[in-house]
Amino acid sequence: MRKTDIERPTGILPATRIESVNEYYFSQKLQQISVMRSEGVDVINLGIGSPDLPPAPEVIAALQASALIPEHHGYQSYRGTDALRKAYSDWYKHNFEVDLNPSNEIIPLMGSKEGIMHISMAFLNQGDKVLIPDPGYPTYAAAARLTGAEPVFYDLNEDTGWIPDLFQIEKNGLNGVKMMWVNYPQMPSGAVCNKDFFERLIAFGKLHNILICNDNPYAFILNDHPMSLLSVNGSKEIAIELNSLSKSHNMAGWRMGLAATNAVFANHILKVKSNMDSGMFKPLQDAAVIALSLGSDWYKSVNKIYEQRRNIVWEIFDVLNCSFSKNQAGLFVWAKIPDDYIDAEALSEMILMESGVFFTPGHVFGDNGKMYLRSSLCAPESRIKEALQRLKNINFKS
Numbered sequence: 001m002r003k004t005d006i007e008r009p010t011g012i013l014p015a016t017r018i019e020s021v022n023e024y025y026f027s028q029k030l031q032q033i034s035v036m037r038s039e040g041v042d043v044i045n046l047g048i049g050s051p052d053l054p055p056a057p058e059v060i061a062a063l064q065a066s067a068l069i070p071e072h073h074g075y076q077s078y079r080g081t082d083a084l085r086k087a088y089s090d091w092y093k094h095n096f097e098v099d100l101n102p103s104n105e106i107i108p109l110m111g112s113k114e115g116i117m118h119i120s121m122a123f124l125n126q127g128d129k130v131l132i133p134d135p136g137y138p139t140y141a142a143a144a145r146l147t148g149a150e151p152v153f154y155d156l157n158e159d160t161g162w163i164p165d166l167f168q169i170e171k172n173g174l175n176g177v178k179m180m181w182v183n184y185p186q187m188p189s190g191a192v193c194n195k196d197f198f199e200r201l202i203a204f205g206k207l208h209n210i211l212i213c214n215d216n217p218y219a220f221i222l223n224d225h226p227m228s229l230l231s232v233n234g235s236k237e238i239a240i241e242l243n244s245l246s247k248s249h250n251m252a253g254w255r256m257g258l259a260a261t262n263a264v265f266a267n268h269i270l271k272v273k274s275n276m277d278s279g280m281f282k283p284l285q286d287a288a289v290i291a292l293s294l295g296s297d298w299y300k301s302v303n304k305i306y307e308q309r310r311n312i313v314w315e316i317f318d319v320l321n322c323s324f325s326k327n328q329a330g331l332f333v334w335a336k337i338p339d340d341y342i343d344a345e346a347l348s349e350m351i352l353m354e355s356g357v358f359f360t361p362g363h364v365f366g367d368n369g370k371m372y373l374r375s376s377l378c379a380p381e382s383r384i385k386e387a388l389q390r391l392k393n394i395n396f397k398s
């Protein structure tokens with residue numbers, strides 16, 4: 001057999017659950033981009049929200065110092081170090097005015113993404129329904145499906161400021177609904193919500209006995225008023241919040257996040273998680289403690305750079321005749337393409353082929369994203385300027 005031949009398995013079929021999901025969109029797209037690059041195309045990837053800026057120097061120094069200690073290379077506690085949970089608790093108190101007991105209301109995670117799966121495994125049974133935003137982060141639906149639960153998509157759109165219409169959701173029927181995902185600041189729309197909406201959401205969850213999960217990784221990016229769902233009185237009884245250092249501290253590859261909720265729910269999540277991994281590398285945890293102690297200057301310095309990049313992305317979307325709100329938070333700009341294009345998938349492909357610039361087409365996030373493109377701010381200003389120049393030179397025909 002030659003090395004390049006693919007061995008075909010005989011008779012062993014995968015579990016039926018994997019038929020309900022596809023390979024993650026970006027996993028395929030990055031492959032296409034890497035093939036293009038290997039063929040000599042200088043692709044400017046404005047698709048993905050992976051911060052290109054480094055973490056603070058003192059965070060990297062803490063990682064290095066901790067890695068030099070021999071005992072730090074063994075298995076770690078399933079609940080994270082006491083210092084890390086305390087640091088998360090202080091971070092929530094300082095930034096969101098939320099009290100979390102570090103001993104039992106915080107589960108450190110390897111990024112917030114794994115928390116979506118752990119929460120789904122911990123709370124969903126076969127056939128349970130889960131309310132999921134359209135457009136929204138695709139992992140909510142994939143995790144629900146992998147547990148045998150059924151995603152029920154609720155509409156978000158420009159007219160309602162990308163905020164769910166809870167009356168409409170109620171009217172559509174809540175039979176069998178066990179959980180609801182929200183994500184503010186919202187990805188991909190960049191919408192922010194106010195405290196009043198969070199209060200109504202918690203009341204809705206309590207009234208209908210629906211677990212409310214807020215995924216909050218963009219709280220500190222281009223957002224004047226970082227907010228936690230857990231700042232609503234009594235929210236911990238019915239809600240879980242995920243957060244992460246991926247975007248706020250340029251630590252996406254480090255995989256540092258947390259789930260925050262009441263002690264009982266936290267314990268349910270821990271039952272799943274402690275059977276899946278064996279703790280997090282101690283130097284990462286030690287360095288995360290330093291990251292969490294950074295003051296407001298850190299967030300200001302990062303946001304200043306994103307603001308400059310965003311100005312150029314706004315120019316790009318003007319060149320593409322797209323419309324967009326300038327009040328978006330988070331690491332992206334979400335823009336509506338002109339009506340005379342078939343959809344954003346076709347436009348994104350055309351732009352990639354003609355100019356080597358990649359924007360994420362909005363259908364990836366749900367049907368309501370079909371006419372939108374999402375540009376990431378995670379590329380150096382010079383590259384975004386280069387993308388602008390290339391796009392100015394294309395003659396767009398729908």
Ligand SMILES: Cc1ncc(COP(=O)(O)O)c(C=O)c1O
Binds near residue numbers: 114244256
């Ligand atoms: C809405 C949303 N939630 C969660 C994540 C995952 O982030 P983390 O790196 O914390 O796993 C992302 C990453 O892009 C995201 O956009």
